[in-house]
Amino acid sequence: MKINPILKKELTIGSRSIKMPVAIFFYDALLALCSFVILLIVRAQAFDGGNLNLKSLAYVFPILMCTQAVILYIMIPIITASSVSGERERQTLDIMLTTPVKPVQIITGKLATAIIQVFLFVFSSLPMISLAFLFGGINWVNIIYMLGIFLVISIFAGSIGIYCSSVFKKTLPAIIVSMVIELFFVFGTLIAYGVSAGFYEYYVYQNNIEDQTTSLVLPWLMVANPAALVADYLYRVFNSEGIFHSTASLLFAYSSHNLSGMEKTLINGLNYWMIPNILVLLGVSMIFIKMAANRINPLRRKGKKRG
Amino acid sequence: MLKIDGLTKYYGKFLALDHLNLEIEKGEIFGFVGPNGAGKTTTMKIVCGLLNPTSGQVYINGVDALKDAQSLKRKIGYVPDFFGVYDNLKAMEYMEFYASMYGLEGKAAKETCLGLMDLVNLSDKTDSYVDGLSRGMKQRLCLARSLVHNPDLLILDEPASGLDPRARFEMKEILKNLKEMGKTIIISSHILPELAEMCSSVGIMKKGKLVLHGQVDEILEQAKNANPLKIDLIDKKEEAIMFMKENPKVKNLSIRDNSLILAFDGDDFEIYELMKAFVERQIPIRGIHREEGNLETLFIEVTAEGEK
Ligand SMILES: Nc1ncnc2c1ncn2[C@@H]1O[C@H](COP(=O)(O)OP(=O)(O)O)[C@@H](O)[C@H]1O
Ligand SMILES: [Mg+2]
Numbered sequence: 001m002k003i004n005p006i007l008k009k010e011l012t013i014g015s016r017s018i019k020m021p022v023a024i025f026f027y028d029a030l031l032a033l034c035s036f037v038i039l040l041i042v043r044a045q046a047f048d049g050g051n052l053n054l055k056s057l058a059y060v061f062p063i064l065m066c067t068q069a070v071i072l073y074i075m076i077p078i079i080t081a082s083s084v085s086g087e088r089e090r091q092t093l094d095i096m097l098t099t100p101v102k103p104v105q106i107i108t109g110k111l112a113t114a115i116i117q118v119f120l121f122v123f124s125s126l127p128m129i130s131l132a133f134l135f136g137g138i139n140w141v142n143i144i145y146m147l148g149i150f151l152v153i154s155i156f157a158g159s160i161g162i163y164c165s166s167v168f169k170k171t172l173p174a175i176i177v178s179m180v181i182e183l184f185f186v187f188g189t190l191i192a193y194g195v196s197a198g199f200y201e202y203y204v205y206q207n208n209i210e211d212q213t214t215s216l217v218l219p220w221l222m223v224a225n226p227a228a229l230v231a232d233y234l235y236r237v238f239n240s241e242g243i244f245h246s247t248a249s250l251l252f253a254y255s256s257h258n259l260s261g262m263e264k265t266l267i268n269g270l271n272y273w274m275i276p277n278i279l280v281l282l283g284v285s286m287i288f289i290k291m292a293a294n295r296i297n298p299l300r301r302k303g304k305k306r307g
Numbered sequence: 308m309l310k311i312d313g314l315t316k317y318y319g320k321f322l323a324l325d326h327l328n329l330e331i332e333k334g335e336i337f338g339f340v341g342p343n344g345a346g347k348t349t350t351m352k353i354v355c356g357l358l359n360p361t362s363g364q365v366y367i368n369g370v371d372a373l374k375d376a377q378s379l380k381r382k383i384g385y386v387p388d389f390f391g392v393y394d395n396l397k398a399m400e401y402m403e404f405y406a407s408m409y410g411l412e413g414k415a416a417k418e419t420c421l422g423l424m425d426l427v428n429l430s431d432k433t434d435s436y437v438d439g440l441s442r443g444m445k446q447r448l449c450l451a452r453s454l455v456h457n458p459d460l461l462i463l464d465e466p467a468s469g470l471d472p473r474a475r476f477e478m479k480e481i482l483k484n485l486k487e488m489g490k491t492i493i494i495s496s497h498i499l500p501e502l503a504e505m506c507s508s509v510g511i512m513k514k515g516k517l518v519l520h521g522q523v524d525e526i527l528e529q530a531k532n533a534n535p536l537k538i539d540l541i542d543k544k545e546e547a548i549m550f551m552k553e554n555p556k557v558k559n560l561s562i563r564d565n566s567l568i569l570a571f572d573g574d575d576f577e578i579y580e581l582m583k584a585f586v587e588r589q590i591p592i593r594g595i596h597r598e599e600g601n602l603e604t605l606f607i608e609v610t611a612e613g614e615k
Contacts, residue, residue, distance in 0.1 A: 002410075002412070005404060005407035005408050008404070008407065009393070009396070009400075009404045012395075012396065012400055013393055013394065013395045013396055016395040017395060087391075090389070090391035090392065090393075091387045091388075091389045091391045092391035092393070094352075094355075094357050094385075094387050095385065095387065095391060095405070095452075096408065097356075097357055098355050098356065098357065098380060098383065098384075098385045099380060099405065099408040099409055099456075100377065100380045100381060100408070100409060100410070101408045298356070298357050298358055298359065299356060299359050299373075299376060
């Protein structure tokens with residue numbers, strides 16, 4: 001397979017910049033600080049209660065994973081903000097567009113660059129993550145899952161960032177709008193779920209409704225939420241089920257209501273939360289990639305406006 | 308080779324190209340001249356498939372460039388009016404990057420790139436960082452870059468602007484070589500003399516329209532009437548000036564030593580009439596003649612028309 005020319009060029013340029021090593025240093029320093037604080041807390045507990053609770057060391061993993069996910073989510077719009085506008089400004093975008101390379105290849109080249117940059121950060125932190133290895137509970141399968149989830153998040157945030165870079169000439173508006181879009185997918189969908197679930201529960205209570213099918217469908221409002229993916233997975237690391245399945249089961253744990261077949265199916269479905277969640281995130285990414293490619297395609301864009 | 312037919316482009320309500328017609332033969336170096344904002348860049352971008360026209364057609368070797376843009380990409384080399392540099396990229400890497408965009412990789416790419424760097428006299432700069440090169444070198448590198456896929460048609464937007472005379476000379480030599488290689492070249496400039504010597508034909512553009520178009524020597528012929536008339540006097544300068552000021556066909560009268568320089572809107576016969584009048588009035592003159600054909604004055608005249 002031929003390596004995308006744009007990716008190759010970006011990596012050559014990137015390898016000569018001192019920004020990257022410096023940024024990686026600070027990234028790892030921050031994660032180290034996190035781990036250190038956790039260790040301090042564990043130690044303090046050990047003295048307070050008298051019995052050393054090493055098991056809480058396993059929480060190093062979820063805390064570091066969450067911290068990293070948040071940093072990646074913030075970092076990616078910054079990395080990608082000038083990826084397209086920078087080329088446009090130099091007019092190198094025009095030159096690229098006169099070559100046989102297709103607009104979508106230019107965009108995916110930029111996306112691949114951002115993902116590789118981000119993974120340099122992630123890989124640099126692996127030794128620290130493996131701290132949690134030493135104290136049970138966490139194994140290499142968890143690490144692979146974590147990397148997979150980071151990959152999905154990077155593709156998702158990266159395509160939003162690159163789309164914004166294709167819309168805005170300046171980096172600051174591109175960063176701000178990317179972050180607003182990102183926040184919408186995290187908090188917007190969460191609020192949509194919270195509000196609709198709240199109203200529905202109220203409605204159920206008022207009308208004395210037994211059937212709970214709707215309340216089992218509502219969590220899927222968060223199927224495009226990257227935070228939901230992290231949450232469901234991390235819950236799974238310490239429990240035998242994901243967070244969505246767990247909360248749904250709780251809903252019925254203390255009720256006398258006999259589950260209908262439909263309800264059982266829906267609860268079971270929530271146990272597979274991660275698969276549709278990942279597929280939808282990748283689907284949304286594809287839409288943003290396509291939109292970005294259309295933005296830089298001079299002929300396509302105009303045609304659309306007229307048609 | 309290239310045929311532009313009724314090309315019109317609106318930017319919003321602003322008319323940038325107004326039913327432009329143009330035909331360029333294979334092997335020509337075509338100079339595309341016009342003041343800033345005339346629409347040269349717009350035309351070039353449309354031909355390269357970087358911009359959609361509002362209406363009109365572009366054909367390259369008989370292929371509709373607007374419908375079949377993708378298939379023409381391997382036939383056109385384009386150098387935009389702004390030189391794009393990447394920080395931290397060496398000249399050779401810059402070349403190889405564009406070669407790889409045309410699917411050229413490895414040894415074949417290296418050879419092609421080295422050959423082109425040699426063609427533009429940059430063989431000794433392959434390992435230099437692009438942003439460290441001089442303006443003229445960057446311009447030549449950009450030219451070499453546009454040749455990586457061996458295109459038939461080269462489109463160069465203001466390649467000579469901002470270059471010192473030496474760099475401009477080198478550029479001209481390279482273009483001559485390219486012409487000998489059988490390439491068709493379109494060069495734009497807002498300064499005509501910059502182009503006149505290296506072009507086989509020129510088109511003068513103004514406000515989205517082609518106001519003059521033809522072989523350079525033909526245009527020079529046409530330019531004749533636009534050139535100033537020089538009247539060499541022996542004596543009676545004051546009288547001669549008075550006489551000329553009365554003549555309605557005379558404009559922009561100026562005096563240089565013992566000569567009058569003036570714009571005279573008349574053909575050779577009218578110049579003869581003028582001579583007779585001088586003789587009748589007994590103003591001694593040594594001769595009257597048109598100054599040499601000069602594209603620059605023509606350019607200024609043509610593009611200034613109707614702007615008053
Ligand atoms: N993207 C654009 N939007 C609006 N007006 C434009 C745009 N590009 C060019 N123009 C206008 O179109 C006219 C022609 O521009 P251009 O083709 O760049 O001229 P030239 O290259 O001959 O200097 C100019 O008046 C310019 O202001
Ligand atoms: Mg221009």
